[in-house]
Every structure is written in structure tokens, then in C-alpha cells.
Amino acid sequence: MGYLNLLKRCNNFSGYGFYDFLQGDDQRIGWVHDSHIMALRGFENGFVIDDQARTLRFVEDLTTPADRTALMVKVGLKLREDGLLGPWRNEMYPVKRKWEDESLFDIERAMTPYFGIRAFGVHMNGFVRTNEGLKMWIAKRSMTKATSPGMWDNMVAGGQPVGLSLRENMIKECAEEAGVPAGLAGRVKQVGGVAYNMQVGANLKPDVLYCYDLELPVDFIPRNVDGEVDDFQLIGMTDLCTLLCETCEVKENSALVMLDFLLRHGVLNREKIKNFDWIKESLVTPA
CATH class of the missing domain: 3.90.79.10 (Nucleoside Triphosphate Pyrophosphohydrolase)
Incomplete structure (x- = not known):
């Protein structure tokens, strides 16, 4: 070894085959694999997907951390129902680039690698x-x-x-x-x-x-x-x-x-x- x-x-991450998950002023909060994007197209009221720019964003009216958290709860339950997530943890993680930052929203632990979130x-x-x-x-x-x-x-x-x-x-x-x-x-x-x-x-x-x-x-x-x-x-x-x-x-x-x-x-x-x-x-x- x-x-x-x-x-x-x-x-071992090269970045190839991933969409940028962006928040606010083009702040990257994650990476979503091509194979995961398809499952997210059913949430038109939650995400904007730009295939040319290869980006995923929240829709504009999700303006607060609580709004974004509520959406991600719904998304997580659907992905879980469809068997697309790893073991469900019933544990919420804060989403932020640095620990000292304010949380942008919270997410079920099992969802973090699906969305490439830190x-x-x-x-x-x-x-x-x-x-x-x-x-x-x-x-x-x-x-x-x-x-x-x-x-x-x-x-x-x-x-x-x-x-x-x-x-x-x-x-x-x-x-x-x-x-x-x-x-x-x-x-x-x-x-x-x-x-x-x-x-x-x-x-x-x-x-x-x-x-x-x-x-x-x-x-x-x-x-x-x-x-x-x-x-x-x-x-x-x-x-x-x-x-x-x-x-x-x-x-x-x-x-x-x-x-x-x-x-x-x-x-x-x-x-x-x-x-x-x-x-x-x-x-x-x-x-």
C-alpha cells in the first residue's frame, strides 16, 4: 500500500461526469453525477437543471434555509422509496462549505454522497x-x-x-x-x-x-x-x-x-x- x-x-475524484450543484452566487455546494440527474428531473418545482452548463440549482423561490430543507426532505423520501440511496440514517447534517459558516439547509445524512455535499x-x-x-x-x-x-x-x-x-x-x-x-x-x-x-x-x-x-x-x-x-x-x-x-x-x-x-x-x-x-x-x- x-x-x-x-x-x-x-x-480519486476527477470531476468527470458530474453536474455542479450551485447555490446563490454560483457557490458550489456539491457535485451530482450524470446518473443521478435523471431522478431529479421530476422535481421541477424544486430544481433548475441546465444541461448545457451542467449545473443544478434550487428554483428561485426557495429563498430560506427552511424552504430548502423542506424540499430536500421530500426529495430524500422519494429517492429512498425508489431505492436510490444508501442506508437511511434518520440524522440531519448541516450543509455548509466551512464548519464556521451558517448552514444553507439541512439534509438527511444518507443523501450527502448522492449530492456530493460536504x-x-x-x-x-x-x-x-x-x-x-x-x-x-x-x-x-x-x-x-x-x-x-x-x-x-x-x-x-x-x-x-x-x-x-x-x-x-x-x-x-x-x-x-x-x-x-x-x-x-x-x-x-x-x-x-x-x-x-x-x-x-x-x-x-x-x-x-x-x-x-x-x-x-x-x-x-x-x-x-x-x-x-x-x-x-x-x-x-x-x-x-x-x-x-x-x-x-x-x-x-x-x-x-x-x-x-x-x-x-x-x-x-x-x-x-x-x-x-x-x-x-x-x-x-x-x-
Whole structure:
């Protein structure tokens, strides 16, 4: 595999075969594949489709976030009824280019890759300082998960829904996924983020993950509460590098968060890997 391939797996979007999903002053909020446009032609009162310019827009009278959200709820239910969406989550995501921006509208989580809309998430590296050096807790995703079942993941990770701050969501996920007490979870530190443009068939994930580190006591053992994790393992940095470089067993976007940890903590540096600067820059700027 190699570290470059970790980036390539998550940055395989060329833009070919997609319409620009535009909002307001030609602000791109997504990309919609040609094969998806046909299903949207039935919503004449919701979208304007320009085949020559290859653009999709809302009709002019949808002037407020509430108006646009209401339309997208109807669209989502129809797409779901027609079997055109992945697993329905019953979780609303805010639509915005940057997390600091005001939401343009809200959308069901399952719809974000269909419309190529940016989703946000919070991922946490739970690590321990031992006599043998740094070690990291990693989580084996449940075989019942809708996406990437059985793959290795960050100790704690979750999508960013409407109504919670990033930190609130991170602490909530700590409790649900790893049984981390609130007092300990409150020590979590936001350390940056990674971005990528990952195409899966006709779907696109142009997403941003906010990375967190939590240094854990040596005697802490994570336990799953919500049923989304089958197992946890504590591994050293050499084994982590091997897992990332020599297997495809780590969930693609979570591998980027682990790679970011290895770079920030000096486990990987210019002397140890080629293309160090390019890899570091590409984690935060989609390749």
C-alpha cells in the first residue's frame, strides 16, 4: 500500500461526469453525477437543471434555509422509496462549505454522497504513553455497520449532526463508542483536520474530519456501549505503520486520521518517508 496510496484511496475524484450543484452566487455546494440527474428531473418545482452548463440549482423561490430543507426532505423520501440511496440514517447534517459558516439547509445524512455535499465528522486518536513507547487504541467496526463493516477504525469517530458543537459531539461519541467517562473525555484536544474527495461509484464524499487526541491512562480499557464496535486493540506505532502500509484493513478516511497522528507525533518524518511534505499538505488539502 504505502502512505501515498492511503491518500490516493481517498482522493480519486476527477470531476468527470458530474453536474455542479450551485447555490446563490454560483457557490458550489456539491457535485451530482450524470446518473443521478435523471431522478431529479421530476422535481421541477424544486430544481433548475441546465444541461448545457451542467449545473443544478434550487428554483428561485426557495429563498430560506427552511424552504430548502423542506424540499430536500421530500426529495430524500422519494429517492429512498425508489431505492436510490444508501442506508437511511434518520440524522440531519448541516450543509455548509466551512464548519464556521451558517448552514444553507439541512439534509438527511444518507443523501450527502448522492449530492456530493460536504459532510463533517469528528475522529479521535486514543493513545497511551508506555515504557515501550506510544501506543494507540483502535476499534474493529461491527459487522452490522452499514459502511465498512469489520474494518479497523479510530477509537472514536462519528459524523457531525445538526444541533451539536464539534466538541459536544466528540464527547458524546466518546461515551457511546468507547465508554469514556465525561471527566476523562473532557481532556480531549482538537489537533487539526483532514480533508479528502472520495468517489465511490456515482457518489462523492468531499468531506472534512476534525481530528482529536486523547491521552489515556495506562489502565484504561475502552468498552463499546452503542453496539457499533466489536473489539478494541492497543497497538504500538510499528504495528500501526504496518497495518496502514501493508493492508487494506483500515477504513479509508480513518487511515488518514491515523497518518496525521503519526506525522504530528514525529513517528514519521522526512528521514523515514519519501514525499513527507506533499503527504502532510495533502491531508488538509484534497489531492
